Amino acid sequence: MTVWPTRTGLDVFDRIDSTNEEARRRVAEGMAVPFWIAAKRQTMGRGRQGRRWTSEPGNLAATGVFSIDGSPAEAALLSFTAALAVADTLTALAPEAEVAMKWPNDALLNGGKVSGILLESLSADGPAGLVLAIGIGINLEHHPDPQDTNWRPTSIKSETGRAPDFDFALLVLADSMQTWLDVHRRLGFAEIRRHWLARASNLGKEIRVRLGQKTLHGRFRDLDSDGALVLEGPSGTRRISAGDVFLPGDT
Ligand code: BTN
8 A cells, every 4th residue: 555654744835946945944944854855846846966857746755864874875876775665656558568776776667767866965964864855856747858958858748648636646656665665774885776677778788988078888787886887898897976868879
């Protein structure tokens, strides 16, 4: 049964600048964690690597705020945990479509980018541990114009013919996140890594990775125990900690 996680707050906005920004304000005001902030529309949605994230009505923008034990490097691995929660959410909302993961934390639906995750630290390591904002955008109904992205964007509606209900999508996401956070807490990143690799797109195949102005070509070999992508290229094997992956078919 899908249920809202216990003792977890929720505020839903019709319109807000960014759910990650609202989460930051709430934590600064002393709001108790965990909680979720969700919005039907964001006017200043943020993406990875300083990009904008467009959030139109019909899509889901949500940020879960959690307190985490462990170092900042360990906390960063939660983006993979969140990606598995998104993958399960997509499977529940679009069971007929194919769900896959793209490094570091994108979820693909039938090969198109349908979701993005932006993890931000909201507090320094304190007695309550690190406070993390895990911001998630899911294209339920709309997606950006493909001309504005270097990969194929998609939405659940484009792949299945219907857009899921906002409230239901949020409920499934919060429930899945709780499940995967519990897995991470009990069994550690090794278990998350195992599940992530089982759903990884293009594992063992040729990919491109863009690091700033530089593009590397190679075979996607592995996800290492620190969350780095292991790329086997013509001049040897490299571990990549930050960048954008491009799959065959992306521009
Ligand atoms: C990406 O670039 O792929 C990450 C996109 C993350 C977007 C989400 S939408 C909810 C939350 N609020 C934001 O401003 N960004 C994240």
